[in-house]
Amino acid sequence: MSNLPVFEMFYSLQGEGKNVGMAAYFIRLAGCNVGCSFCDEKKAWQTSNSKQMSIESIIKEIKKTNAQNVIITGGEPTMYDLTELTKEIHDLGIKTFIETSGVNEITGYWDWITLSPKQNAFPLESSLIKADEIKVVIAKEEDFLFAERMKQRKTDLSATQKSNISFYLQPEYSQMHKILPSIVEYIQQNPNWRLSLQMHKMINVK
Ligand code: SF4
Secondary structure (H helix, E strand, O other), rough: OOOEEEEEEEEOOOOOOOOOOEEEEEEOOOOOOOOOOOOOHHOOOOOOHHHEEEEEHHHHHHHHOOOOEEEEEEHHHHHOOHHHHHHHHHHHEEEEEEOOOOOOOOOOOOEEEOOEOOEEOOOOOOHHHHHEEEEEEEEOOOHHHHHHHHHHHHHOOOOOOOOEEEEEEOOOOHHHHHHHHHHHHHHHHHHOOOOOOOHHHHHOOO
C-alpha cells in the first residue's frame, strides 16, 4: 500500500457548506500547488511538515472513532491519487467527502465533492463537472464577479448532469465583519446563493 503525507487528522464537525454540523473525521494532507494569499492552512503547504502514513495506518486511526464520514482536505488533496484510500474507507461503510480547489484531476470514490475555486488558479472543467457544491470565498466586493463566473461555468457544464447543486458564498474569516453585510445583501438580491460561515471557528473546535 502507498503512503500519503498527513499534516493532521482529527474527529470534529464539518463547519462549512451544505453538510455543516455533521460529525466527520478530517484528514488534512500536506502540499498545495495553489498558494492563496488568505490561506489559513499555510503550515500544510509543505510536505516537510507532515508525516508519511500508510493507508493501513490511516484506516486504523479512523477506526478508533465513531466516524461515519471522512473529509479529506488540505493543502490541496488532489495532488495525490486517493483511489486506494477512498476505496478502503468505503469498505468500512464510511462516506467520503473532499474539499478541493479543483486544480488537479480528482481521483478516488466520493460521496460528496466540495469545490472551492480560487482566482489565482482556476479549477479544471472535469472538477467543476464533478462538484456537488461550489463554495466561493469572498474577501472584497470584486469577488462576487468571480463567484458568478464560477456559478455560470458550473451551470453550463452541469446542464445534463448533476442537478441540485448548492452554491455558497463564504466570507474570508479575517474580513468577515467587514464583508458580511455585502454578502447578505448580495444573497438577498441573488437568492440562488447561500451563506456559508466557518462555524467550527465560531464554536472553537478544530
Ligand atoms: S487551495 Fe486551500 S490550502 Fe491551498 S493555498 Fe488556497 S486556501 Fe490554502
